[in-house]
Amino acid sequence: MILEAKDIKKSYGNRFNRTEVLKGIDMNIEKGEFVSIMGASGSGKTTLLNVLSSIDRVSSGHIQIEGADITQMKDKQLAHFRKNDLGFIFQEYNLLDTLTVKENILLPLSIRNMKKDEVDRQFERVAGELGIHELSGKYPNEISGGQQQRTSAARAFIHQPKIIFADEPTGALDSKSASNLLKKLQQMNVASRSTIMMVTHDATAASYSGRVIFLKDGLVYSTLRRGGRPQEEFYKEIMNTQSVLGGVGVES
């Protein structure tokens, strides 16, 4: 088990005006899994991802990552943990316009002291797997949105994190670039046994993963597993659950 969440709750606001966004979520993620989180807009997907990835703190409950309880860690410890063990992809590509694709990808490594040949080795690895080589000297504004998001994904994988957290990574992409990116994520998931946790409101995107967790009103509503089924079949089941759940797919 790489991640174990127990009864996590998260509320926003002050004493007089609180909204409970997560109302007690339990979750177990195995090492090497590719999990999607779905749910209507405002159902707390981003909030869940943020607390699981320690970007935000829980109001109560416990989250263990490889046995270490991150809800008990000090800020400094957490920062260290995120830097070494986690990778992030967001809907916005978050690339620096002043750096080349390669420099952007190496950003997480530039914060630590890593030998140059090791840096190059890591870059070769992700660049090869994500098909970045021909882009590496270009600047973000010279490449397409899909290529930018692949750059962003390469940056998330560069330091071989234990878990990748992705919040709507395909949200700004057309369907072709989206499926291209998802195929790459799937390959990375298999090839490097990295665990991926992805928030999405798109059933097609979710069908690339091995398990889909549906949120509703701050609780886990249901879970679907792909098993050995073809992607098409899994997609249909996701669509069915979505329509039962209602209100999904219209993200503002």
Add this chain to the structure above:
Amino acid sequence: MRNRMKFIIIIVMLIAIVLTHLLTGTFSLAPGDLLALLTNQAGEDVELVLFEFRMPRIIVTLVCGAALALSGLILQVISKNPLADPGIIGVNAGSGFGVVLFIMFISGSMSQHLYALPLMSFIGGLATVLIIFFLSFMGGTFKSNIFILIGIATAMGVTGFVYVFTSMFDETQMEMLNRYFAGNIWGDTWPFVYISVPYILIVAAFVFFRIREMGMLNLDDEMLIGFGMNVNKEKIILIILSAMLSSLAVSVCGAISFIGLIAPHISRLLFGQDMKVLFFSSLLIGGVLLTGADLLGKLVLAPTIIPTGIVVALIGGPYFLRLLLKARQI
């Protein structure tokens, strides 16, 4: 290479402004006098004018212009808002409040308490920025979109306080305060150079070592937190450095606005987004702008001198409005 050319042009402009400054004024000099000075053959009156009157004023305006520009650049990076400026968000008002307290409780003239005045002005400016910053931190995260608005509101509040106090001022006290708010370069003698320039340079050096972080702050906070960066700490450090730069500058220069807005803006237009280049170009352009404004103020209505802050405001105000209308956001 094109960048180098632009830098050379800016430096040439700066040299031209500095030379014109040295040679013009109530006591005008010829280029030959400068040469004579270099070869130690100048008359005593020439030496007096250049060394005791013009040089310190040029150094103060040059360095303070650079400091205001860097301060503005930092604020813009932190707030992710290109309209941020130390003057607009209340450094001047806060410093002014320090000046008011000085006039009220210490002295109505600055001759006896040379250092107390800049010190109070510095503390007032710094305190105001810190208040604004902590107000924008409410709820745990720094909300850059309301940072500027909180700044403007605080500036107005503090200015209100200033006027409450001034109702008790007599004429000389009032005149002194007006000198501050008009942005008269009042600290134009060597002692002011010594109490401001070294500190500004030291703070700027600290900023230099955070250029990397400043560049990275262009990314979303979540991403930076994901990288393991302590974003709030980084912002607090930078905002303190920025507040120190601008309040040091206005404590010897008087209330000068807009330099912190315009200099980084022109820098971006000329040089793009590279933070290291922006750091140096903002410093240079800030220096050019303030020495240039000071020169204009001296020459346009000569022998009458227009306060430098007024010249800057006359140019900076419309510039700010134009940016505001173009951006349609605060």
